[in-house]
Amino acid sequence: MYPSKFDYHRPSSVQEAVQILADNPDAKVLAGGHSLIPVMKLRLAAPAALVDIGRIDALQGISRSNGSLRIGACVTYNEIANSADVQAAAPLLAEAAGQIGDRQVRYRGTIGGNLSHADPASDLPAAALALGATLHVAGSGGSRSVSASDFFVDLMMTALQADEILTEVEIPAAGAGTGSAYVKFEHPASGYALCGAAAVVTRDAGGSCTGASLCFNGVSATAVSAADAASSLVGSDLSDGAIDSALSGMSIPDATGDMFASAGYRQELARALGAQALRTARDRA
């Protein structure tokens, strides 16, 4: 299968890339290409031009400074999963990245492409939400920062404008007493999450919960935070009973029902996997 014809641009700087996007309204950004090329081969997408950002040095690299972890948009899943810095400062992200696709996909797919594509069944959006990530964005009019909670707008729609690209993901480094976990129930053929649960909890010296977040992929049109269930855990001892009670009334708004699973089944998965993720996060805290 061939994609439709397109013009190919390979800018060497972010500034050049966003200018090409501004000049070509029908252009798409190409990073690892493992979401974009398949849909182009199926002719579900036929952009007039591709802007290949894969060789822009400023979009590479992982660094830690002043209590935060910064990951360039073109860093691959494989690099994230195996990075000592990510494993130390945001182990949830390393765990989620290591569960995406297969080895070959993880060598090519990038965090920036993943978050910008915003596939609801992908693994990184819920992790980014649960970690309180800040997404740095550049456009022809300048740069701005968007919180992960404002970034995912709707099904495969983000806060990015047509001439903007995601340049860097910034995550506050995990503090003492913090544990996290990502667990998913995947479709056995595609590997995509029917439901993925990302949990982060923090405990004080006495074992009492001082902070919790719980976010899901795959359940609705965007990654979603179960903020009420998570906040009801604060002050608890994070026992299995406390977790079950926090999740008993949880309902994800607008859960998706499709050929793979009904909305009700996804709600059940969210409760079960949410509990599993929270228990594992607690045990790691």
Added chain:
Amino acid sequence: MGISIELEVNGASVSKEVEPRLLLAHLLREELGLTGTKIGCDTSQCGSCTILLDGQAVKSCTVLAVQADGSEVTTIEGLANGDYHPMQQAFWDNHGLQCGFCTPGMIISCVDLLNSNPQPSEDEIRHGLEGNLCRCTGYHNIVRAVQAAAETMNG
């Protein structure tokens, strides 16, 4: 609009002018005649098009030839060096194939797996090969082949 690319394929320099939409798998098979690399599902699932791109196993049906500009590519044809590569020999010895269609991509993935993890457990082998589908063998002999190759290559 043709784009000039230069890459190294199985140790030989290649210069081509290609359409941007040309896939790396098609460059290898149709322009360079390296038909050992197979196209199976064409949807990034089956792994039969797996090649090494700068030493990493990737699905060449999901990489544009222009993205490989300046890179080193190794296909199944480039593995043997006089004798079979230990992984090829191990597939032969352990009957790690039946129809053979998945085999080139499977062997490349197995080489990549041992490059990053020279002594994988059976579980790590099975998970490491989740990007390659074989519809004949049920994987048992493939796993045995990887274990045998690991022994040979570490010995």
